[in-house]
Amino acid sequence: xxxxxxxxxxxxxMLFVVAGYIFRKLGKFDSAQSGTLIGYAMKVAIPxxxxxxxxxxxxxxxxxxxxxxGTFLLITTIVFLAALVVAKLFRLPILExxxxxxxxxxxxxxxIALPILAMLMGQPGTIYGILGVINLIxxxxxxxxxxxxxxxxPGESRFLGLLKSLGKEVFQPYFxxxxxxxxxxxxxxxxxxxxxxxxxxxGATTAPVALFAVxxxxxxxxxxxNILAILGATIFKLILMPILAWFMCQWLGLDPAxxxxxxxxxxxxxxxxxxxxxxxxxxxxxxxxxxVASTTILSFVTLAFVVxxxxxxxxxxxxxxxxxxxxxxxxxxxxxxxxxxAERKKED
Numbered sequence: 001x002x003x004x005x006x007x008x009x010x011x012x013x014m015l016f017v018v019a020g021y022i023f024r025k026l027g028k029f030d031s032a033q034s035g036t037l038i039g040y041a042m043k044v045a046i047p048x049x050x051x052x053x054x055x056x057x058x059x060x061x062x063x064x065x066x067x068x069x070g071t072f073l074l075i076t077t078i079v080f081l082a083a084l085v086v087a088k089l090f091r092l093p094i095l096e097x098x099x100x101x102x103x104x105x106x107x108x109x110x111x112i113a114l115p116i117l118a119m120l121m122g123q124p125g126t127i128y129g130i131l132g133v134i135n136l137i138x139x140x141x142x143x144x145x146x147x148x149x150x151x152x153x154p155g156e157s158r159f160l161g162l163l164k165s166l167g168k169e170v171f172q173p174y175f176x177x178x179x180x181x182x183x184x185x186x187x188x189x190x191x192x193x194x195x196x197x198x199x200x201x202x203g204a205t206t207a208p209v210a211l212f213a214v215x216x217x218x219x220x221x222x223x224x225x226n227i228l229a230i231l232g233a234t235i236f237k238l239i240l241m242p243i244l245a246w247f248m249c250q251w252l253g254l255d256p257a258x259x260x261x262x263x264x265x266x267x268x269x270x271x272x273x274x275x276x277x278x279x280x281x282x283x284x285x286x287x288x289x290x291x292v293a294s295t296t297i298l299s300f301v302t303l304a305f306v307v308x309x310x311x312x313x314x315x316x317x318x319x320x321x322x323x324x325x326x327x328x329x330x331x332x333x334x335x336x337x338x339x340x341x342a343e344r345k346k347e348d
Contacts, residue, residue, distance in 0.1 A: 020215020054181025
């Protein structure tokens with residue numbers, strides 16, 4: 001099973017990124033087009049996936065996912081504070097140290113973790129990924145607030161700046177999709193089959209498009225100048241954070257599916273969106289770009305190890321969507337085994 005996970009999950013993820021980088025080197029795509037692809041993923045594909053996942057999940061079944069959200073948020077906070085202490089020891093100014101800490105703790109849930117979880121677990125994985133994105137949004141808002149406290153617009157109160165920032169987030173497509181999905185679920189409506197199919201197909205493009213865009217935007221030229229920052233962030237993000245996630249899940253006694261989701265979200269690269277915040281605020285920009293690029297590349301090595309180990313420990317979680325790993329007739333034969341946990345509980 002481990003080899004199947006590597007060839008059917010980890011390797012395709014790597015190849016999406018590699019393909020993007022190769023096409024960029026061949027001159028078929030450039031950074032501007034990468035931005036367009038990411039815009040499509042963030043504004044169309046991911047919102048479509050969110051609406052379908054939430055609309056088809058009864059609100060009562062959201063409760064088990066709360067353990068994931070709280071644990072992942074706690075782990076993110078612990079790693080952020082630990083990295084901030086280290087940054088202070090190396091005498092980084094508090095603002096730059098905060099942005100360094102953000103690259104050590106905020107995971108690329110939008111473009112890497114969410115697609116991976118959706119492929120591995122189907123609809124439950126999508127919901128875990130959505131909650132991971134919400135975790136990221138919280139982190140990005142905190143970083144914007146920290147930057148605004150230090151460098152607010154002349155004559156504008158910090159509180160007003162924060163409200164304006166939060167107001168912009170409310171109208172982001174993924175947040176609107178979140179509200180639509182929850183409302184449909186609360187009202188117990190069903191999406192028309194045509195619309196459900198259309199949104200499902202759009203959502204299915206999230207992984208290839210987002211990961212391809214990550215490859216297009218990879219820039220190796222910024223590595224040499226920022227070796228120390230890259231080394232520190234890599235240790236925190238790709239080594240210490242997954243280890244902390246594993247032990248935290250064991251200590252809290254989380255179920256296998258939640259444990260897999262928490263550890264996977266903790267194991268992916270630094271959030272590309274954090275680079276957007278750094279660039280917007282003009283703080284720690286080049287270092288953030290270098291950390292995002294380097295952890296994206298290195299994470300595929302560490303992620304392969306993490307996925308294989310999790311599969312060995314919890315093979316039943318990786319069987320939740322057998323149609324991804326096996327042929328259609330095998331999936332049909334085991335149809336009862338591939339249903340989401342909540343659905344199986346209802347039948348019992």
